[in-house]
Amino acid sequence: MATRRALKAVLIDLSGTLHIEDTAVPGAQEALARLRSAPVAVKFVTNTTKECKRNLLERLRKLNFDIQEQEIFTSLTAARNLLEQRKVRPLLLVEDSALEDFSGIDTSDPNAVVIGLAPDHFNYEMLNKAFGLILDGAPLIAIHKARYYKRKDGLALGPGPFVTGLEYATDTQATVVGKPEKTFFLEALRDLGCSPEEAVMIGDDARDDVGGGQSAGMRGILVQTGKYRAGDEGKINPAPYLTCQSFPQAVDHILQTLVQPE
Amino acid sequence: MADHKWTGCVKSLKGVILDMCGVLYDSGEGGGVPISGSIEAVKRLKESDLQLRFCTNETQATREKFVAKLQRMGFELSVSEVFSPAPAAVSILKQRGLRPHLLVHDDVVSEFDSVDKTSPNCVVIGDAADKFSYKNLNDAFQVLIGLEKPVLFSLGRGRYYKETDGLKLDVGVYMKALEYASDVEAEVVGKPSAMFFQSVLDDMGIQPHEALMIGDDLVNDVGGAQQCGMKGLQVRTGKYR
The missing domain is CATH 3.40.50.1000 (HAD superfamily/HAD-like)
Structure with a gap:
């Protein structure tokens, strides 16, 4: 770590790290305020397929977190940025609640396919439409590739199976935009003007947050809240830069060890 | 397939297996349409000394209804000659x-x-x-x-x-x-499973090298047949791109 440069940015996961459903992690609001007093940029990064930024922000503000909308970077934002970079018009297979994050994007006469989680749209007709577009050269963009998620009535299929099916049908590879993709983290850092070596990622998911962040060149801090289960730190190689009890301890470490006084 | 190999194949050939959709007909509204010349070609094969079977992965209809559809289009075939999954x-x-x-x-x-x-x-x-x-x-x-x-x-x-x-x-x-x-x-x-192709060969009572599979699917028809030791022939109709 001797060659490490001074820390310039901190990326923070939301669900499981700052809050669990509608409850804040104890001390997280104060810890965030302390972090903001240091000379580092802060950004909040999350994988979501159905919640637009506005919904995420509303929940966090109700829990008294001091957060601005432009500080939130989600897998939906990453997909939107990619669409804008490539100047393509997407067929959006995402839930209506996520459409807000794509407002202003031209979706007429589509020449790209974006797969989020959209049970209502995942019918034979719509998937055939997506298939036809991809065969004609449209890029396949996946918000993420989760196998399934937990619903009140049991487990339900996530976007991953549908992405995998379309990959098989068209013999192509989807561009996955969410965590743990390297490009997701690089994109989150882009407007902060710092390199991955100058950033740290804090999260409760060993693979998606810590492993992904470290693969991109950042330091990764695993917090033992949210989905964390004993032994998770052993599931990735290299191991997390640091594992600590919860978000406030992560902030303490950053302030004491990583931030250099100006 | 190189020419000399092709000649050798024809000499030892005892049976032909035909894929159906994309080889004999294109499916679609109203059951589909025969591919030009294929009705006569099936007839010629039947008049030859070669054994003939049909092998489909069609699973949108029972075998009986499927065969009846092909018969209405003008193809000469019977249920016992058709293998489906x-x-x-x-x-x-x-x-x-x-x-x-x-x-x-x-x-x-x-x-x-x-x-x-x-x-x-x-x-x-x-x-x-x-x-x-x-x-x-x-x-x-x-x-x-x-x-x-x-x-x-x-x-x-x-x-x-x-x-x-x-x-x-x-x-x-x-x-x-x-x-x-x-x-x-x-x-x-079904295709390309070896067990499925073997059941067709068993029905004809011939060895893999004595059989030729004709299909429009490179992986499931041609590749599957070749894996079993049969000859595979791809046609440029149906899904061929």
Whole structure:
């Protein structure tokens, strides 16, 4: 770590790290305020397929977190940025609640396919439409590739199976935009003007947050809240830069060890 | 195939297996249309000394209805000459005492009438077309994820096929989706499974090197046949691109 440069940015996961459903992690609001007093940029990064930024922000503000909308970077934002970079018009297979994050994007006469989680749209007709577009050269963009998620009535299929099916049908590879993709983290850092070596990622998911962040060149801090289960730190190689009890301890470490006084 | 090999193949040839959709006809609204010259070609093969069988991964209709459709188009063939995945799956299910949850086309459900379907301990998927809704796929997934040792049968593993109004997703796509979601590997019944081709060869009583498979699918027809030691011939009709 001797060659490490001074820390310039901190990326923070939301669900499981700052809050669990509608409850804040104890001390997280104060810890965030302390972090903001240091000379580092802060950004909040999350994988979501159905919640637009506005919904995420509303929940966090109700829990008294001091957060601005432009500080939130989600897998939906990453997909939107990619669409804008490539100047393509997407067929959006995402839930209506996520459409807000794509407002202003031209979706007429589509020449790209974006797969989020959209049970209502995942019918034979719509998937055939997506298939036809991809065969004609449209890029396949996946918000993420989760196998399934937990619903009140049991487990339900996530976007991953549908992405995998379309990959098989068209013999192509989807561009996955969410965590743990390297490009997701690089994109989150882009407007902060710092390199991955100058950033740290804090999260409760060993693979998606810590492993992904470290693969991109950042330091990764695993917090033992949210989905964390004993032994998770052993599931990735290299191991997390640091594992600590919860978000406030992560902030303490950053302030004491990583931030250099100006 | 090099010319000298081709001559050798023709000399030892005793039987021909024909894929149907994309070789004999293009499917679509109203049952589809014969590919030009194919009705006469089947007739010529039947008049030759060669044995002839038909091998399809068609699972949108019972074998009887499917054969009747081809007969109406003008093809000379009978049910006993046609091999399709559903009857093959039924015999496997009975052999292994498995009770399926079916995700198949409505018109093929009756092929499974003789199979116990209570309290399912495996999933069978076929080309269900419009029945491939999120809910139906999720129901199949919940059966698989609830089993201690999930078993998934797929009637074929095709990527897509051609209908008169364009290319359509085939069962293989949904097989892959369920494999990925439930972390299982499907057992494929139908082409390109070696067991399926072998049953056709057994019926003709010939060796693999004495048989030629003609199809429009490079992987499932030509590749599958060649894996079994048969000769494979790809036609540039149907799904060929």
